[in-house]
Structure formats: structure tokens, C-alpha cells
Amino acid sequence: MAAQAVIGLLAHVDAGKTTLAEAMLHVSGAIRAAGRVDKGASHLDTDAMERARGITIFSAQAALDWKGAHLMLVDAPGHVDFSAEAERTLQALDYAILVVGANDGVQGHTETLWSLLERASVPTFIFVNKMDLEHPGREALMRELRERLSAGCVDGAALLAGSEAALEDAAATDEAALEEYLDSGMLAASTCARLVAERAIVPCFFGAALREEGVEGLLDGLVALIAERTWPEAFAARVYRVSRGARGERHAWLKVTGGILRAKDLVDGRGLRGEAWTEKIDEVRRYQGASFETVAEVPAGQVCAVTGLSQATPGCVLGAEPVGEQPVLAPVLSYQVIPSEGLDATALVRALRELASEDPLLGVTWHEQLQEAHVQLMGEVQQDVVREQLRERYGMEVSFGTGGILYRETIAAPVEGVGHFEPLRHYAEVRLMLEPLSRGSGLEFGTRCAEDDLDRNWQRLILTHAMERDHAGVLIGAPLTDVRITLLAGRAHLKHTEGGDFRQATYRAIRQALMCARERGDCVLLEPWYRFRLTVPAENVGRALADLARMAAEFSSPLAEGGQARIEGAVPASEVGAYALEVARYTGGRGRLSLAFSGYRACHDAEAVIAAEGYDPEADLPHTPDSVFCSHGAGFTVTWRDVPEHAHTEVDAARLRPYRPADAAFFSAGC
Structure with missing residues (x-):
């Protein structure tokens, strides 16, 4: 070959x-x-x-x-x-x-x-x-x-x-x-x-x-x-892109990394968080630019596009391919999506979420209280692409509000949380540990709960609910990140527990833990930072250094390059704004600013941001930290501070098992 x-x-x-x-x-x-x-x-x-x-x-x-x-x-x-x-x-x-x-x-x-x-x-x-x-x-x-x-x-x-x-x-x-x-x-x-x-x-x-x-x-x-490579015999593949064809059909673009991919085969797939599914491949296509040929099979080492995989998302794997790492890059701006007059908001959110299934970093949030849809993007050019996709694919006309910085929240120390959901004829309780992770880690999920205390199926259900959505922080309601969430204990009722009960208990346990962390001063607001390189004429160095100090930037001493100076460092994204245009103005077009996303750090002006947001976590009812208990045949609400006193579970350190991640092996049947 x-x-x-x-x-x-x-x-x-x-x-x-x-x-x-x-x-x-x-x-x-x-x-x-x-x-x-x-x-x-x-x-x-x-x-x-x-x-x-x-x-x-x-x-x-x-x-x-x-x-x-x-x-x-x-x-x-x-x-x-x-x-x-x-x-x-x-x-x-x-x-x-x-x-x-x-x-x-x-x-x-x-x-x-x-x-x-x-x-x-x-x-x-x-x-x-x-x-x-x-x-x-x-x-x-x-x-x-x-x-x-x-x-x-x-x-x-x-x-x-x-x-x-x-x-x-x-x-x-x-x-x-x-x-x-x-x-x-x-x-x-x-x-x-x-x-x-x-x-x-x-x-x-x-x-x-x-x-x-x-x-x-x-x-x-x-x-x-280029070196010759031998590929495994067992079928494996990785999806790197999802798109729509001219007739609206869904295309999964993938690299075959083992065996042979054949049309009409049933394939097993897994998402980035280990969720499993099985679907049949319809067509297999080899593309040359815009044109393609339909083929019966594609061997390992080649790329192709397939139809028929409705659950495939970028980053998911097929067959024997292991689940990879989470993406490093993330959007830093959030925009309100403003529908044209007469456009149904529900239909708009459905369309946005369909686009997000093709692009996992296109975040979509529906603010129930404000009745507003927001999207998280990398910048204004991507905004134009989303607008055009909504127009061409769905016939929807939208505009966007002013972009705001996409903050995130995390914690600085471990904290335990408990959630209980027991209205009449329902029952579930969940106890979790939240621990801080290094920056850029995202969210991790796992369990230390013994199966003798809580059946594996209930544990799977709890962790599935923990993984199924973003969790709002309690400082400004920004998404939670860089936290490990570990199941410590839980309890079900033989007769009254339904799957949705554990969803409510899990959400409330996470929220209750965050409220405890907030009261202790252990919640941290994060903001995106850019790595920058600023080149200006030597006579403009003083102005550049003053601007960078004003923007709370961290930077090294200027390096002389002929008649210019180069300054490198990092700066909060919230402070940059249109500074590239300002550089061009005060240098007469001879200066240049280049930026690259470098991750999230502690917010440099957290107190001001929190005060400006005016967020009340206890008034955010869709993310309530309170629990529901039952007494004399009726459910009653217990505020988050008092939930531990009413809880039915306890954590016995001697009975905790070694940490096990909520990965594909954990969710697979018969393990």
C-alpha cells in the first residue's frame, strides 16, 4: 500500500x-x-x-x-x-x-x-x-x-x-x-x-x-x-466536525483510526462525557472540496463524511477509539440573541441548540426570568456566521445585543453539599463533595459511594444528572468550572423514587454546596485573559506602558527591535475592547497588537463585577439551593442553611470507596 x-x-x-x-x-x-x-x-x-x-x-x-x-x-x-x-x-x-x-x-x-x-x-x-x-x-x-x-x-x-x-x-x-x-x-x-x-x-x-x-x-x-504507520484491526474512528448538506442531511466528518468503516454498519458511539449510543451509518462519502463520491468503505488512516449518525457531535468517538481530552479553547463573549418581531422564542432556542449540537463551543442559554436567549461566541465574525445560518437554514432573522464578557466561577476549597427532594410520593437524597481543580480542567465527575449503600444504577443516574447541564455559580450566576464533583452518599425509596427525583436532589446538592462555599468566602470569579504582543515605535513606549498598567496587564520589559519596541504579556479580556484600533491611531498606523486566548484567571476586579451584576442566588428559583422534605403527608421547603440538619444520609469515611471517574467504563452495562 x-x-x-x-x-x-x-x-x-x-x-x-x-x-x-x-x-x-x-x-x-x-x-x-x-x-x-x-x-x-x-x-x-x-x-x-x-x-x-x-x-x-x-x-x-x-x-x-x-x-x-x-x-x-x-x-x-x-x-x-x-x-x-x-x-x-x-x-x-x-x-x-x-x-x-x-x-x-x-x-x-x-x-x-x-x-x-x-x-x-x-x-x-x-x-x-x-x-x-x-x-x-x-x-x-x-x-x-x-x-x-x-x-x-x-x-x-x-x-x-x-x-x-x-x-x-x-x-x-x-x-x-x-x-x-x-x-x-x-x-x-x-x-x-x-x-x-x-x-x-x-x-x-x-x-x-x-x-x-x-x-x-x-x-x-x-x-x-512522513513515516509509515500501522493501524489497529478493530474498527475505530473519531468525529471532528458535524455539518449539514444542501438538503439538510446531517454529516459527521471523521477519521478512521482502526479497521474499516463500511456503509450500513451499526456503530457504537460515545460522547466527550462517556454517554453511549448505537446508530447505523447510511452513506460514506469521500470529499474533494465541494464535490464527493459515495463509497462502500473507507480503511483506517483516511478521512470521510458519513450520514445517518444523528447523535454524533464533534469530539465523539466510534468503536474502539478512546474518548479524548476536552477542548482547550473556549468562547469569551456572551451575546443576547434578539428575535425579529413575530419570531417564536421557543423555535429560536431550538434552532440555536441544533446549531450548538454541531459546534459544542457555541453555548446557548435560555434565561427564564428574562425570557431571553444568549449565545457564547469567540467573537463578532462568528456572530455573523450564526446569524447567516439562522437565516438560511431556518428562515429566522435575528440581531445581537452588545457582547459581554463570559465570566466563570469556581471554588477555592473543598465543600460538601446535600440535596433532598421529597414532595408527596417522591423521594431522593444526594450528598456530594465539590473540590477545586487546576485552571482549564473544566468539570470532572466521579463517585466514592459504596454500592452496598447505593445501587450502581442509582449512582449512574445521579452522575448523569450532574453531567447533563451547566451549573450556575452563586456570585453572578456564571457557569461553574474547574471543579471535581464526587458522589459520597445517596438514598432512594423502594416505592416512591422516580428518576426525576434524583435530578432535583442532585441539582440542589450542587447548589447547596456552592452557597456554603460562598458563605465561607471560597467562591472565586474567573475571567478570560489574552496573551498579547504589542509592537510600537520607540517614541510611543511610554504611552503603551501606561495603557497596559491601566488595563491591569502583566508584561515583561520592552525589547528593542530596530526603531520599534515589543512588549509581551497577558491582559484581562474585559479591558482590551477596541485597543487595537487605539494603537493604530496613536502610532500613526505603525503599531500592532496581536491577541490570543490564554485561559481563565481570577477576576482582577471581582468586587466591581459582582456589585454591578447584583445577582441574588437565593432568588434564582430555577437554580434553588433549598430542599423539599415531607412531614405528615405534605412537602415543605427547608432553606439551604438548614438542609444538613434535616438530611437522612451521613458520610462514613470508613465506607467510602476509592475515587472512580464517571467514564465510559462506569456507565457501560455489566461492569
Whole structure:
């Protein structure tokens, strides 16, 4: 079988990534003429919005053959608003090409993409594009790549040509390779391929994609340096994208990672939180840009799209593929969705949630008291895409309110919570432990409850309810994050307990724990931060430093670069606003600000934010911390402070079991 690989193209916006993909397809003979992004004629930007804006919004795929190798290209979005789509695309990749513009160098978003590639252990090539434009020189570019991305960056063309300097650079990254080089003065092709696969070296190629300069050299480098791979025999696959076809049919885009995927097969699927389902695959399609062919099967190592999987979401797995890690990137802005006159709010929320099933990071919240729908997005360009999707797919016209920062909440110390739900002829009690996790961990769920005390099926039900929705914090009602929720104890009634009873008890237990933490001062408000790089003329450094101090930024001393200064650091997203435009104004267009999301930290002005929100957690009835008990045949409400005194369960430390995560194995039958 010929060598094959799925190769993703990633870049900061305007680096020329899609232009490079078009050039690779044309040079290899896969297409007759290269399309132009600026003319809305690229083969891989197939969506009307992509063609109109000249940017990639949705990942697309095409294939080419070059010197005996079959390469499947996946063009991922470059705009920062669609970073989440790019992150999910990594799940399908064997290798990646990170495109850097010679005129702009390494940008903040380039570093974000590099970090994601590093976290996903994707072997990477770099193509420095636009070498026909003004740039600091090849040596200076290589130096920047080594300083900003990886010390393992080597000149790919020189490496293939057997350059002594390039071979020394490659050999220095690995002990076995160094011994081979010292013994023979050379490195075998298989050794170089191994170093690339292990991310020890990052081959860098240079050219101008629009003129198709350097493209053959890049293709030669890919064929020479990709390693052969053996795939498992058991069927496995990972879904990295979900979309809708022209007739509204649902497409699941996936990478087959084991065995063979066949049309009409029943496949077992699992979501990011371990929820299981079984469905039949209808059609299997291989895409080449907008066109496709229907095939009977696809072997391991290839990508395709399938129809028939109504429950598939990006990140879910099929067959023997293990569930992966949660996404790193997250939206930082929240917008009210304002329906046009006469548009039913229920239908709008249903449509938004259907879009969210295709994009897990499109958060949708319905505020019952305000009768408002809100969406969580990465930025205003993504807002335009959601508006267009609602119009084209559902015939709905909407506008958006002013964007607000998407805060989150967590806790600083462990806290126990109990919830009880016992109106007449109902009964359930749940006792949970909430513990803080490191930043970026999200929510984790598990149990230490002995099955002799509470049957496994009830434990599964409790944890399913804990996992099925976001939990509002008690400072401003923002989503809870970076917390482990562990089941300690629970109680059911042989006659009166129904499934919904444990839902109520679980929600109330989590909320009661948070109220206890709030009373102790252990609730923490989190806000999104950006990593920034600010470059200004030397005469504007004083103004820049004063602005950064005012914005509560953390930054290093300015670094002189010719007549300019570069300042790097981190800044709260809430303070940035339109500062990029302000930089351009006070520097006469010579300054530049680049931003990249760097995660959540403790809010720098938490007291002011909490006061401005004026949130009363006890008045938020859909998220009540109180419990319902029964006396003399009637239910009565007990306020959250008094619930522990009325609770029917206790935690016996001697009976607690070792922590077990609520993963697929826990939920699978017969375990």
C-alpha cells in the first residue's frame, strides 16, 4: 500500500494557508487550475460565507497524490473566532503544516495553534509563505521560528539536500541520531522521519504559494519525511466536525483510526462525557472540496463524511477509539440573541441548540426570568456566521445585543453539599463533595459511594444528572468550572423514587454546596485573559506602558527591535475592547497588537463585577439551593442553611470507596 497521511493546514489569518492548499492541489495535478481566495474561487472554501469573506470558516478536505504517496489535506480555519473548529480538526491529523507569513512573522494566534499542535502531539512542518514580499530575511525568520515556536526548527530543503549544518541541527535533538551522524556523517531517511514523527525536529520550507514557488519542495519534503504507520484491526474512528448538506442531511466528518468503516454498519458511539449510543451509518462519502463520491468503505488512516449518525457531535468517538481530552479553547463573549418581531422564542432556542449540537463551543442559554436567549461566541465574525445560518437554514432573522464578557466561577476549597427532594410520593437524597481543580480542567465527575449503600444504577443516574447541564455559580450566576464533583452518599425509596427525583436532589446538592462555599468566602470569579504582543515605535513606549498598567496587564520589559519596541504579556479580556484600533491611531498606523486566548484567571476586579451584576442566588428559583422534605403527608421547603440538619444520609469515611471517574467504563452495562 502506498504511503498515506492526513495533513492539516493551519495558520494565522492572511498567512496564505488556503492559497497554499490550492497550489499543492494544482502542482500535484489534483485540480486543473488553482483557485483564488481573493476572487472567491478557492476549491476548499466551499461555503458561501467563506467565499464572500475570503476566509476559511469550516474545515474542508481534498486529496492529492505525489511521488507514490497519497496525501489527504484538511484546510482548517485561520481566523481567531474559529479557533475551536481548528482545534477539533487536529483530532483527524497525522501531520500538520503551520503556515507563517514572511511579512508578518509569528503572530499571537500562530503561537496558540502551535500550543494546540504540541498538546495534541501532531508532528508539524512549517511553510514560510509570501517570501516574494518584504521580509527580514531567511536567517532572521529561522531565528524567530526557533525562538517563538521550537528550537527543533530546521531548514527542510537543506536537510533533504544533505547539508552538513542542517544534519547537525537535526542530529543534536536526539541521542541515537547523534550517534548515527557521528558514525556515518549522515542521517538515514527513516531517522529523519522518526525525528519528525516524535516532534524532535520541525522541517521548515520557504516559498510564495500564490506564485507556486517552493510548493514542489514542500511536497517532496512531506513524502520524504512522513513515516509509515500501522493501524489497529478493530474498527475505530473519531468525529471532528458535524455539518449539514444542501438538503439538510446531517454529516459527521471523521477519521478512521482502526479497521474499516463500511456503509450500513451499526456503530457504537460515545460522547466527550462517556454517554453511549448505537446508530447505523447510511452513506460514506469521500470529499474533494465541494464535490464527493459515495463509497462502500473507507480503511483506517483516511478521512470521510458519513450520514445517518444523528447523535454524533464533534469530539465523539466510534468503536474502539478512546474518548479524548476536552477542548482547550473556549468562547469569551456572551451575546443576547434578539428575535425579529413575530419570531417564536421557543423555535429560536431550538434552532440555536441544533446549531450548538454541531459546534459544542457555541453555548446557548435560555434565561427564564428574562425570557431571553444568549449565545457564547469567540467573537463578532462568528456572530455573523450564526446569524447567516439562522437565516438560511431556518428562515429566522435575528440581531445581537452588545457582547459581554463570559465570566466563570469556581471554588477555592473543598465543600460538601446535600440535596433532598421529597414532595408527596417522591423521594431522593444526594450528598456530594465539590473540590477545586487546576485552571482549564473544566468539570470532572466521579463517585466514592459504596454500592452496598447505593445501587450502581442509582449512582449512574445521579452522575448523569450532574453531567447533563451547566451549573450556575452563586456570585453572578456564571457557569461553574474547574471543579471535581464526587458522589459520597445517596438514598432512594423502594416505592416512591422516580428518576426525576434524583435530578432535583442532585441539582440542589450542587447548589447547596456552592452557597456554603460562598458563605465561607471560597467562591472565586474567573475571567478570560489574552496573551498579547504589542509592537510600537520607540517614541510611543511610554504611552503603551501606561495603557497596559491601566488595563491591569502583566508584561515583561520592552525589547528593542530596530526603531520599534515589543512588549509581551497577558491582559484581562474585559479591558482590551477596541485597543487595537487605539494603537493604530496613536502610532500613526505603525503599531500592532496581536491577541490570543490564554485561559481563565481570577477576576482582577471581582468586587466591581459582582456589585454591578447584583445577582441574588437565593432568588434564582430555577437554580434553588433549598430542599423539599415531607412531614405528615405534605412537602415543605427547608432553606439551604438548614438542609444538613434535616438530611437522612451521613458520610462514613470508613465506607467510602476509592475515587472512580464517571467514564465510559462506569456507565457501560455489566461492569
